[in-house]
Amino acid sequence: MADDGFISLDGVEKVFEVRRRAGLLRRERHEVRAVDGISFRVARGEMVGYIGPNGAGKSTTIKMLTGILTPSGGRLRVAGIDPSRERTRLAHRIGVVFGQRTTLWWDLPLRDSYRLMHRMYRIPDRRYRENLDRCVELLDLAKLLEVPVRQLSLGQRMRGDIAAALLHDPEVLYLDEPTIGLDVVSKAKVRQFLKELNAERGTTVLLTTHDLTDIEQLCGRVMVIDHGRLMYDGSLTGLHEVGESERMLVVDLERELPPIRLESADGSVDGGGQPALRVVKVEGPRQWLAFPAAASAAPLVARIAADYPLVDLSVREPDIEAVIARMYESTP
Numbered sequence: 001m002a003d004d005g006f007i008s009l010d011g012v013e014k015v016f017e018v019r020r021r022a023g024l025l026r027r028e029r030h031e032v033r034a035v036d037g038i039s040f041r042v043a044r045g046e047m048v049g050y051i052g053p054n055g056a057g058k059s060t061t062i063k064m065l066t067g068i069l070t071p072s073g074g075r076l077r078v079a080g081i082d083p084s085r086e087r088t089r090l091a092h093r094i095g096v097v098f099g100q101r102t103t104l105w106w107d108l109p110l111r112d113s114y115r116l117m118h119r120m121y122r123i124p125d126r127r128y129r130e131n132l133d134r135c136v137e138l139l140d141l142a143k144l145l146e147v148p149v150r151q152l153s154l155g156q157r158m159r160g161d162i163a164a165a166l167l168h169d170p171e172v173l174y175l176d177e178p179t180i181g182l183d184v185v186s187k188a189k190v191r192q193f194l195k196e197l198n199a200e201r202g203t204t205v206l207l208t209t210h211d212l213t214d215i216e217q218l219c220g221r222v223m224v225i226d227h228g229r230l231m232y233d234g235s236l237t238g239l240h241e242v243g244e245s246e247r248m249l250v251v252d253l254e255r256e257l258p259p260i261r262l263e264s265a266d267g268s269v270d271g272g273g274q275p276a277l278r279v280v281k282v283e284g285p286r287q288w289l290a291f292p293a294a295a296s297a298a299p300l301v302a303r304i305a306a307d308y309p310l311v312d313l314s315v316r317e318p319d320i321e322a323v324i325a326r327m328y329e330s331t332p
């Protein structure tokens with residue numbers, strides 16, 4: 001048999017039939033092609049970003065990968081299993097986290113939700129204890145175990161949900177917007193945990209997100225889907241190049257100064273092999289400078305720090321919608 005990949009999709013489709021009102025009493029049937037012939041392979045141990053605008057078909061794909069939805073066409077396998085035919089068997093090998101919903105019991109303390117999962121998945125006692133201890137330590141859950149889920153903050157609940165998805169040692173983890181609504185500290189904790197999980201256990205991760213920083217920090221590969229079709233499959237740097245997108249340096253200077261200009265040794269502005277820099281806004285001592293997203297910020301930061309009285313600086317990623325919109329603009 002040809003190498004099937006750990007996750008493999010061949011021409012997968014999902015068509016929903018919806019009824020639309022067409023007049024006072026009449027209703028018309030109407031098809032929504034949520035996933036329209038998608039093919040890809042994901043190898044064991046890969047961390048892949050699955051991104052696209054609202055309504056692109058991301059959640060529908062993930063639901064097919066878990067077996068919740070049956071494809072209307074094509075072939076789909078996860079660890080050799082056809083998800084919709086053997087959903088229960090597959091459930092023991094996958095973990096799922098939906099950022100907008102919880103799989104935990106709302107009125108129960110975290111610990112009791114985990115106990116229920118221990119029984120539901122028939123996890124051997126020792127393995128359960130080891131996995132729980134590890135998640136509690138790495139996700140900083142010790143003080144939260146006796147707290148009812150409804151009293152947890154969004155970030156705490158998300159960490160609780162990630163632990164719940166991992167108690168049975170899944171080989172693959174689907175994460176649908178795992179950092180949505182989280183503050184910077186919680187986002188960093190979740191990302192660090194996922195990195196360690198992937199490095200130590202070789203867990204395969206498929207991640208949907210609207211936050212490009214998630215992708216940048218976690219995924220060597222990104223797939224872009226729109227209108228149910230795969231538009232791009234490659235590195236994030238490559239995506240920035242295709243989309244000609246820009247990142248933004250937000251620079252705080254000691255005082256208000258004219259727009260920053262970096263002159264290279266030969267006297268040319270923004271030259272000397274450095275990425276082009278464009279001042280887009282000046283507000284008092286703060287300046288916003290755009291530069292190509294695929295370029296490294298390090299040489300620019302070094303030059304600004306050498307030539308200007310720098311107080312603080314941050315780098316902002318373009319949002320996914322903007323990158324995809326530019327990708328269309330640049331496609332002939």
Ligand SMILES: Nc1ncnc2c1ncn2[C@@H]1O[C@H](COP(=O)(O)OP(=O)(O)OP(=O)(O)O)[C@@H](O)[C@H]1O
Pocket residue numbers: 016017018032033034052053054055056057058059060061
């Ligand atoms: N059960 C359903 N019945 C009818 N149409 C549906 C159903 N589920 C999804 N759709 C439609 O399928 C398309 C893809 O939806 P999907 O939820 O997969 O998108 P998404 O990429 O996850 O979007 P978002 O980023 O907003 O979560 C949308 O047009 C949506 O309205």
